[in-house]
Amino acid sequence: MKHILNKNTQEVLQAAQKQCQQQGLRFTTKRSNVLQLMLNENKSLSAYDIMAEYKTQYNQSISAVSVYRMLDFLIHAQFVHKLISSSQYIVCSHITCHHAHEIPQLLICDTCHQVEEISIGKLLASELEANIAASGFKLQRQQLELHGVCISCQNLH
Amino acid sequence: MKHILNKNTQEVLQAAQKQCQQQGLRFTTKRSNVLQLMLNENKSLSAYDIMAEYKTQYNQSISAVSVYRMLDFLIHAQFVHKLISSSQYIVCSHITCHHAHEIPQLLICDTCHQVEEISIGKLLASELEANIAASGFKLQRQQLELHGVCISCQNLH
DNA sequence: GTTGTAATGTTACAACATTACATTATTTTC
DNA sequence: GAAAATAATGTAATGTTGTAACATTACAAC
Numbered sequence: 001m002k003h004i005l006n007k008n009t010q011e012v013l014q015a016a017q018k019q020c021q022q023q024g025l026r027f028t029t030k031r032s033n034v035l036q037l038m039l040n041e042n043k044s045l046s047a048y049d050i051m052a053e054y055k056t057q058y059n060q061s062i063s064a065v066s067v068y069r070m071l072d073f074l075i076h077a078q079f080v081h082k083l084i085s086s087s088q089y090i091v092c093s094h095i096t097c098h099h100a101h102e103i104p105q106l107l108i109c110d111t112c113h114q115v116e117e118i119s120i121g122k123l124l125a126s127e128l129e130a131n132i133a134a135s136g137f138k139l140q141r142q143q144l145e146l147h148g149v150c151i152s153c154q155n156l157h
Numbered sequence: 158m159k160h161i162l163n164k165n166t167q168e169v170l171q172a173a174q175k176q177c178q179q180q181g182l183r184f185t186t187k188r189s190n191v192l193q194l195m196l197n198e199n200k201s202l203s204a205y206d207i208m209a210e211y212k213t214q215y216n217q218s219i220s221a222v223s224v225y226r227m228l229d230f231l232i233h234a235q236f237v238h239k240l241i242s243s244s245q246y247i248v249c250s251h252i253t254c255h256h257a258h259e260i261p262q263l264l265i266c267d268t269c270h271q272v273e274e275i276s277i278g279k280l281l282a283s284e285l286e287a288n289i290a291a292s293g294f295k296l297q298r299q300q301l302e303l304h305g306v307c308i309s310c311q312n313l314h
Numbered sequence: 315g316t317t318g319t320a321a322t323g324t325t326a327c328a329a330c331a332t333t334a335c336a337t338t339a340t341t342t343t344c
Numbered sequence: 345g346a347a348a349a350t351a352a353t354g355t356a357a358t359g360t361t362g363t364a365a366c367a368t369t370a371c372a373a374c
Contacts, residue, residue, distance in 0.1 A: 026371090028321070047361070066322060068362065073321095085241040085302075087361060107294045116292055124284050131281065135273055136308030137264045144301065145242075151293030183340085185352070205329070223353060225331065230352095244330060316374085323368070330361075337354070344347080 009039040015096045016079055025077060033058055034070045035079055035091070043113040044088035047071060083108060083115070085145045093117040103142045109150035120144065166196040172253045173236055182234060190215055191227045192236055192248070200270040201245035204228060240265060240272070242302045250274040260299045266307035277301065 013036060020027035037053050038045060045053070047067045054062045071089055074080035081090050081104060090106075094117070103125050107116040120128075132139060170193060177184035194210050195202060202210070204224045211219045228246055231237035238247050243265060251274075260282055264273040277285075289296060 107289060107292060127281050135264060137305050138311055139303060139305040141304045146296060147298040148294050148296040154295055
């Protein structure tokens, strides 16, 4: 299944703001700045990367704790994914989409840190779940993170 | 597919020793101790857990650095898996098996830290790979980590 | 404007991991 | 078997990621 992906940063920011309004969440300047910063970088970033970039781009110091809190907010609002496997953070590719979010399957390039987000097909998802249910196991986090090298980095050598 | 799983600790240790001999790897006392310790605990452990357990079980202090080095060794020898998502380590369930290792699918219980290792079916694996190959992405780490609650912990409430 | 709640700041620290260099143990070579 | 080479382990310092506890500031509701 192919989705319409994020267009420009402004559009995504406006969509985010609108969604927050509708849900009664505060889309503060700093939260918006962090999201904007992450949209500009086209790759996953650590919390400390974000802290440094914030300082650079907005000429204002921000503490690590604040970054983590803003990331928590953005994750709960479903604007950002945490990559557990690399302790990094990336904007969700589907902020401007309106369909329900499926199990995200994240292809993480270990060379350039770009992340491609594809949704796992319904069939595949149900097979995986059946495979798991056989053990009586109850899934919590539904997110597949797969590490490798993206097509651009393969071509570089 | 169901495999014969590890039997008792002694048997696994002997199998490990034999495999090291065949490959010219040194299965030192401390490496063996660490593996034994991990076999005794029926759950995943952090490097610092292992350090503490080592002290308790062998009445000898060992540094974090050494633990990490021994874990590296055990991982390369394919005796141990690293759970990226929780920064913990667990003995591979297939040390005494002789078939080629398939993509491990690890069901990690977030309550008791027990890990069930099931091998992903060939069909499912090829579907996943096809899904990924469509993006030109080249997989590196082939390990699926799935978090949830195991059947025993569900029954406890 | 006062008050209550949410957001952010500050400080301290916990947990996980690596680097650099020293020392010890084992193997190899002669 | 002694010297040299290599592998394993020890020690100290530090880097990275993340959280806890509490203070302060900003904003919304009344």
